[in-house]
Amino acid sequence: MADNSFLKSIIIILLISVSASLYAETAEDIIKIMDEKQTFETLESTGSIISRDRFGTKQSDFTSISRGKSEFLIEFTSLEERGQKILRTPDELYLFYPDSEEIIRLQGAALRQSMLGSDISYEDMTEGTDTLSRYDVKLNGDEDVEGAGCYVIEMTAKKKNVPYPRQVVWVDKNIYIPRKTDYYSRSGKLLKTMELKDYKKDGEKIILTSMIISDKLKKNSTTELNISSYRINPPVHPATFTLEELTW
Amino acid sequence: MKLSKIALRNINRNKRRSLLSGSAIAVAAASIIFLFALLDGMETDLADNIQTFYTGTIRIIHSDFEKNKKINPMHLTVKDPDKIIEITKRINPDIQVSERISFPARIYIGSRYFNAMGMGVRFPDEIGFQKIEDVIVEGRFPETGREVLLGARLADKMGVKTGDKITALSATAGRGSNAMTFTVTGLAVFPLLEFTNSVFMIPLETGQDFLKMKTDVKELLLKYKASSDQDAAALIDRLRNETEKNGIKNIDISYWKDINDTYSMIAMAEKMYMIMAFFFLLLGCSVIINTTMMVIYERTKEIGMMKALGMKNSDVVKLFFLESFYIGIAASAAGVIFGVIISQILHHTGINFQNMMEDMDFEMSTVLYPVVTLTSVVTIFLYSVIIASISTFIPTLRATGINTVDALKHN
Numbered sequence: 050m051a052d053n054s055f056l057k058s059i060i061i062i063l064l065i066s067v068s069a070s071l072y073a074e075t076a077e078d079i080i081k082i083m084d085e086k087q088t089f090e091t092l093e094s095t096g097s098i099i100s101r102d103r104f105g106t107k108q109s110d111f112t113s114i115s116r117g118k119s120e121f122l123i124e125f126t127s128l129e130e131r132g133q134k135i136l137r138t139p140d141e142l143y144l145f146y147p148d149s150e151e152i153i154r155l156q157g158a159a160l161r162q163s164m165l166g167s168d169i170s171y172e173d174m175t176e177g178t179d180t181l182s183r184y185d186v187k188l189n190g191d192e193d194v195e196g197a198g199c200y201v202i203e204m205t206a207k208k209k210n211v212p213y214p215r216q217v218v219w220v221d222k223n224i225y226i227p228r229k230t231d232y233y234s235r236s237g238k239l240l241k242t243m244e245l246k247d248y249k250k251d252g253e254k255i256i257l258t259s260m261i262i263s264d265k266l267k268k269n270s271t272t273e274l275n276i277s278s279y280r281i282n283p284p285v286h287p288a289t290f291t292l293e294e295l296t297w
Numbered sequence: 298m299k300l301s302k303i304a305l306r307n308i309n310r311n312k313r314r315s316l317l318s319g320s321a322i323a324v325a326a327a328s329i330i331f332l333f334a335l336l337d338g339m340e341t342d343l344a345d346n347i348q349t350f351y352t353g354t355i356r357i358i359h360s361d362f363e364k365n366k367k368i369n370p371m372h373l374t375v376k377d378p379d380k381i382i383e384i385t386k387r388i389n390p391d392i393q394v395s396e397r398i399s400f401p402a403r404i405y406i407g408s409r410y411f412n413a414m415g416m417g418v419r420f421p422d423e424i425g426f427q428k429i430e431d432v433i434v435e436g437r438f439p440e441t442g443r444e445v446l447l448g449a450r451l452a453d454k455m456g457v458k459t460g461d462k463i464t465a466l467s468a469t470a471g472r473g474s475n476a477m478t479f480t481v482t483g484l485a486v487f488p489l490l491e492f493t494n495s496v497f498m499i500p501l502e503t504g505q506d507f508l509k510m511k512t513d514v515k516e517l518l519l520k521y522k523a524s525s526d527q528d529a530a531a532l533i534d535r536l537r538n539e540t541e542k543n544g545i546k547n548i549d550i551s552y553w554k555d556i557n558d559t560y561s562m563i564a565m566a567e568k569m570y571m572i573m574a575f576f577f578l579l580l581g582c583s584v585i586i587n588t589t590m591m592v593i594y595e596r597t598k599e600i601g602m603m604k605a606l607g608m609k610n611s612d613v614v615k616l617f618f619l620e621s622f623y624i625g626i627a628a629s630a631a632g633v634i635f636g637v638i639i640s641q642i643l644h645h646t647g648i649n650f651q652n653m654m655e656d657m658d659f660e661m662s663t664v665l666y667p668v669v670t671l672t673s674v675v676t677i678f679l680y681s682v683i684i685a686s687i688s689t690f691i692p693t694l695r696a697t698g699i700n701t702v703d704a705l706k707h708n
Contacts, residue, residue, distance in 0.1 A: 166472035
């Protein structure tokens with residue numbers, strides 16, 4: 050009897066896996082699952098950005114709160130940038146500096162500016178997880194990335210107001226996370242690369258806890274983005290993602 | 298009768314023609330005097346602007362700054378500027394020093410933004426260094442804290458006036474970014490359009506705080522009257538030795554002529570203009586050649602007669618040469634005097650090139666003042682006389698080839 054129930058469990062798991070893989074056959078489905086796994090009702094985290102280039106290494110620490118797919122608030126805590134905040138709302142991106150009486154709304158090319166001299170732009174840091182609203186996706190086969198089988202998905206921007214007109218993302222076939230992403234310009238020039246170094250699973254959700262971003266337009270420059278701690282679904286004040294709250 | 302007397306008599310025989318020949322030389326000489334006065338004025342203006350606004354006579358920056366300047370390396374600063382100033386003053390107490398932090402910035406006003414060039418300066422020092430009080434057209438220069446002096450056209454572009462607030466965003470020395478809000482205390486019209494269009498100036502300490510520079514500066518500009526390039530090179534050597542002895546590292550000390558290319562371009566252009574002046578005068582001389590040829594044709598019978606009376610070919614050449622020489626002297630003198638008068642008037646009134654320079658980033662002032670130098674006056678006078686005199690040789694050679702008998706028959 051015991052052997053039978055073990056066999057049943059194996060068959061059920063296999064059936065679920067097979068049905069899951071059948072379900073995730075289209076590029077849209079894969080990206081949707083990838084986004085959902087990284088979308089939280091609310092998420093609070095602390096981390097650091099470590100930039101390395103020919104001038105040395107620089108570390109900036111931050112805390113961040115996000116809600117849903119497109120609301121983020123990041124506050125820098127390291128001495129050099131203490132009190133600086135970045136607020137992303139569904140439509141806009143704002144910067145708050147303690148020395149400034151005005152909140153700066155970033156738009157257009159300014160969104161692509163380097164954040165704190167790193168390889169990450171303001172847009173990269175706060176990019177939401179609603180990928181399918183901004184990109185057309187196409188499955189381009191599969192490849193292994195550091196031993197993990199991945200779908201290779203090409204994403205082409207639907208609108209002109211996205212930072213990268215074309216992306217190629219390698220999505221892990223088993224856990225649906227981006228193992229690697231290449232970002233291209235409209236002319237096909239490689240602008241940036243992202244490599245995932247570590248992640249944490251929490252139930253169905255996945256938090257990308259360490260990744261390396263490299264701006265290919267800069268010489269010998271890489272940036273490590275690390276999440277040291279996080280809390281899923283903490284209570285968040287409704288006014289957190291408003292301009293009024295930003296100046297507090 | 299002496300040849301010189303005959304030459305003078307011949308000049309007076311047809312005053313209109315002599316005047317025509319002379320006026321061509323005079324116009325050419327006057328134009329060249331003015332052109333050279335303008336060039337000298339431009340050169341003086343450029344040298345002054347470059348040393349006042351950009352590099353000083355000697356500039357001290359971080360040794361790695363220049364090779365990385367494309368990426369705006371705000372962290373490559375000059376450390377311990379007070380020590381360097383102390384060393385400089387010990388070497389020569391008359392050297393004026395300007396501590397500066399220049400930085401590209403973006404100014405935000407509401408949802409609009411404007412690209413600008415920020416500059417942190419010690420305003421009291423800039424009174425002597427760039428006569429800052431002369432450029433202020435409204436309000437006053439910032440004294441302390443978060444106050445800003447704006448280029449008048451930048452203010453106009455942004456719709457900002459004295460008493461308003463602006464917020465500037467810039468990269469910092471900590472390789473991050475910062476934004477700060479300033480109150481506009483004054484507007485300035487600088488001699489350079491680029492500055493009036495895009496510069497805002499804040500107190501040095503505010504700049505250090507804004508850009509997280511502690512007590513560092515981006516550059517130290519030293520200004521003094523170097524008697525020669527060698528004199529400046531000797532001072533630079535001494536500064537290098539003294540700063541090194543005092544343990545100051547990672548600085549680059551350079552002479553302004555080695556930093557800025559524009560001045561050497563103008564100096565090179567001056568040589569080109571010398572060649573152009575030569576052709577300009579030759580053009581003027583074509584009138585002399587032309588009139589001399591007409592004179593020779595008209596006076597063929599007279600030449601024949603003089604030759605029949607025993608005048609040698611060389612004397613015929615000398616006669617025509619002397620005629621041109623006298624015309625050349627008179628015309629060159631008149632042209633040079635006229636050119637000097639015009640240039641001197643414009644030296645006081647100035648020539649406004651603002652409309653021409655609207656879209657140019659050039660270290661030249663919008664109003665230029667021609668400068669007449671004794672060297673250019675003497676050179677151009679001699680140049681004109683010599684070219685005018687030599688130019689008669691071509692038609693005169695024709696006169697020497699005239700057969701005496703044929704000449705006497707000529708009507």
